[in-house]
Amino acid sequence: MSPKSALLAMVLAGIAAPAIAQETPAVELWRLDCGSIELSDTAPFSDTHLYDGEPRMLADSCYLVRNGDRYLLWDAGLPAALKGTSASQWVFTSRLEVTIAEQLADIGLAPADITFLGVSHYHDDHIGQAAAFPDAELLIGSGDAAAVTSGKMDATRAQLAPWLGEGATGKVTRVAGDHDVFGDGSVSIVAAHGHTPGHKALVVRLPRMGTYMLTGDLYHFEEQIENRGVPTFNTDRADTLAAMHRFDQMADTLDATIVIQHDPRHLDRLPTFPESAK
Ligand SMILES: [Zn+2]
Numbered sequence: 001m002s003p004k005s006a007l008l009a010m011v012l013a014g015i016a017a018p019a020i021a022q023e024t025p026a027v028e029l030w031r032l033d034c035g036s037i038e039l040s041d042t043a044p045f046s047d048t049h050l051y052d053g054e055p056r057m058l059a060d061s062c063y064l065v066r067n068g069d070r071y072l073l074w075d076a077g078l079p080a081a082l083k084g085t086s087a088s089q090w091v092f093t094s095r096l097e098v099t100i101a102e103q104l105a106d107i108g109l110a111p112a113d114i115t116f117l118g119v120s121h122y123h124d125d126h127i128g129q130a131a132a133f134p135d136a137e138l139l140i141g142s143g144d145a146a147a148v149t150s151g152k153m154d155a156t157r158a159q160l161a162p163w164l165g166e167g168a169t170g171k172v173t174r175v176a177g178d179h180d181v182f183g184d185g186s187v188s189i190v191a192a193h194g195h196t197p198g199h200k201a202l203v204v205r206l207p208r209m210g211t212y213m214l215t216g217d218l219y220h221f222e223e224q225i226e227n228r229g230v231p232t233f234n235t236d237r238a239d240t241l242a243a244m245h246r247f248d249q250m251a252d253t254l255d256a257t258i259v260i261q262h263d264p265r266h267l268d269r270l271p272t273f274p275e276s277a278k
Contacts (some may be wrong), residue, residue, distance in 0.1 A: 002248065027186045028066045029204050029212060031259075031267065032103050033075025035060035035096040037125060044091060045220055046229035056221065058262040060125050062100060063214060065204055066276075067138040067182040070115040073136065074098065074202050074214060075261070079159075087248045100129050107274050111135070116181060118189055120216025120261075121196040123149050127159045133168055134162040139181065139189060141198020142174035175200065192247055194240030195231070201247060203256070209254040210278045212270070218243055220262040221233035 037058040042051035063074040082096040101111055114125045117136040119127050120143045130138075138160070140148075144197070148156055148164050164171035175198070179189040184203070192201040195217045202214040218240070219225055225248070230240050251258050270277050 001164055026066065026278075027204070027206055028278045029270065030107070030204060030273055030276045031270040032062040032063040032064060032077070032215040032273060033098055033102055034062040034075065034100065034128075035082065035094060035125070036264075037078075037095040037262070038095075040091045040093070042091075044233060045224070045231045047232045047234075048229075050227055050229045051129045051223070057264055058220060059264040059267055060094070060096075061261045061267065063202070063204075063261075064104070065181075065187055067184070067186055070182060071098070071109070071113055071201070072116040072118055072139075072181055072187060073114045073133060074118045075120055075216070076117065076124045076159075077128050078125050080132065082128070083231070094125065096128075099132075099134055116204065118181065118200070120145075120201065120214075121199040122153070122156050122160070123217070124156065124159075125195070126217070127156065130159045137171040137173060138163040139173050139175055139179060140164075141191070141196070141200050141215060142176045143192070143193060143197030143199075145172070145174045145198065147197055155180060174198075190247075190250070192216060192243040194218075194236045194238070194243050195234050197235050199243070201243075203250070206277055211254045211258075212277070213247065213251050213254070213256040213258050215247070216256065217262065218247055219260045221260060222263055222265060225258075225260075 039056040042054040042056045045051055060078055062077045065072040074256055078094050078096045082100045086095045111133050112135050114133050114136040117133045118139040163172040175189055177191050181187040189200045190202045192199050201216045205214045230237050232239050257269055259269050
């Protein structure tokens with residue numbers, strides 16, 4: 001090979017390598033422990049009395065997705081102030097053993113490394129530690145953002161104040177329908193309205209392990225997929241049923257693994273932290 005053609009080969013190789021890397025950015029998915037919620041009675045989770053009188057244990061899980069050198073945190077769990085103690089309200093007893101920031105530190109990340117904070121909805125068990133990530137761009141359903149800024153939800157507003165409070169400077173994207181988080185189709189926020197006005201689910205396409213669909217609170221446990229249990233506290237029953245129909249059909253079409261974020265029986269559908277799904 002002449003020096004000139006060798007140089008040409010090197011140049012071509014040099015151009016080709018990053019081009020391929022850009023086409024397939026590394027995507028991986030971690031499940032984080034964001035607490036647990038014990039139900040003294042599951043009755044509020046069906047407006048047709050499907051679960052009256054049944055006690056139940058729920059998980060509270062959050063998720064971290066890496067796309068190249070950018071990170072999405074999906075949901076922000078129970079409040080860090082709960083760590084090492086418990087809080088009871090109505091049928092719920094909530095507990096937290098480890099914070100999101102502590103788990104991120106275990107894999108060498110700081111809160112400032114989080115590019116996007118996506119929240120499935122505005123309930124306390126999904127935004128509890130949101131304010132620990134003020135540098136992240138908040139991705140929230142526009143229906144939820146409107147409710148939070150309506151002035152009727154003081155506790156929630158405090159957690160989301162860096163983005164939605166008065167004079168807030170945090171970057172926020174209000175998602176009306178679906179949203180391609182990284183712009184390459186690998187991770188999509190999809191509309192699943194009805195639990196709250198702007199409730200969302202998440203679709204993650206992994207290079208080796210295939211497609212995962214995280215439910216947010218469209219479902220809280222497996223039985224609701226089978227018998228369409230709609231919680232009494234959802235904001236819209238018809239929207240919820242439509243969202244369940246769409247979500248299930250999408251999971252079928254994409255041959256996706258469904259992960260119900262609150263169902264402890266679904267936690268082992270992903271590796272145990274700090275292992276990730278790839
Ligand atoms: Zn929840």
